[in-house]
Amino acid sequence: MESELTFDEKKSLQVMKAAIATARRTLLDDGILLMIWGVAFSVSNLWRFYESAVLTAWWMRNLMSVVHWGLGIGAIVLTVWFLFLRKRKVTTYTAISTRFVWIGVIIAHNFVIVITKSILKEVDFNLLHPLQMVLIGFALFVTGGIYRYYLLSFSGVLMWIAAAIAVRFDLNFQFLVRGIAEIFCFIVPGVLMISARKKVKRYVQ
Numbered sequence: 001m002e003s004e005l006t007f008d009e010k011k012s013l014q015v016m017k018a019a020i021a022t023a024r025r026t027l028l029d030d031g032i033l034l035m036i037w038g039v040a041f042s043v044s045n046l047w048r049f050y051e052s053a054v055l056t057a058w059w060m061r062n063l064m065s066v067v068h069w070g071l072g073i074g075a076i077v078l079t080v081w082f083l084f085l086r087k088r089k090v091t092t093y094t095a096i097s098t099r100f101v102w103i104g105v106i107i108a109h110n111f112v113i114v115i116t117k118s119i120l121k122e123v124d125f126n127l128l129h130p131l132q133m134v135l136i137g138f139a140l141f142v143t144g145g146i147y148r149y150y151l152l153s154f155s156g157v158l159m160w161i162a163a164a165i166a167v168r169f170d171l172n173f174q175f176l177v178r179g180i181a182e183i184f185c186f187i188v189p190g191v192l193m194i195s196a197r198k199k200v201k202r203y204v205q
Helices: 002-053 058-085 093-120 125-147 150-166 171-204
Strands: none
Touching (some): 002 058, 002 171, 125 171
16 A cells, blocks of 8 residues: 555656646747747847938848848748657647647738738738737737746737837837837747746756
8 A cells, every 4th residue: 555655656746747847848948939039020120120210231231131031031940840840748738729829820910911901902011010019919918828927928918018109100110119029028038938947947856
């Protein structure tokens, strides 16, 4: 009887360690992905604002175009590797739910473009950027609720506030507002999630 209890305790401890390790890996992965996309988005939008406000040389514009393409392709490749190509021992329901949220937001974003273009006969970027920010804020808000990591939910609210501010200004200033918002809503939470992952590691040990 005592040996069975000892076995059950060891088994429970292994299950707890596996769950904590999975949570740690999730925090690390999502933190890295948030940082990657945050850098890609914020650099792109902040440069667009700078380019619209300051006269830049042609070689600098060409260089930044290459950088933008590189950041975009790199972010897509790393995301595909993290989510689909890398071997994982455990895939949680929360992780699967989060993927569906972001896939749904991407599909919704493209529908917004199609609907806006069909009604207005052209894409009104003055309207499109705030709508994109609203969708991104929704994804962040829901992701924070799924993982019970409410900093992400707060980031979603912050993105909504930024969208409400951006809609009052022209496209060039929207780039600035969106770029700053992406730093605080993507990069900062990503760094904090990676730091939280280190704290979770202590419990495994």
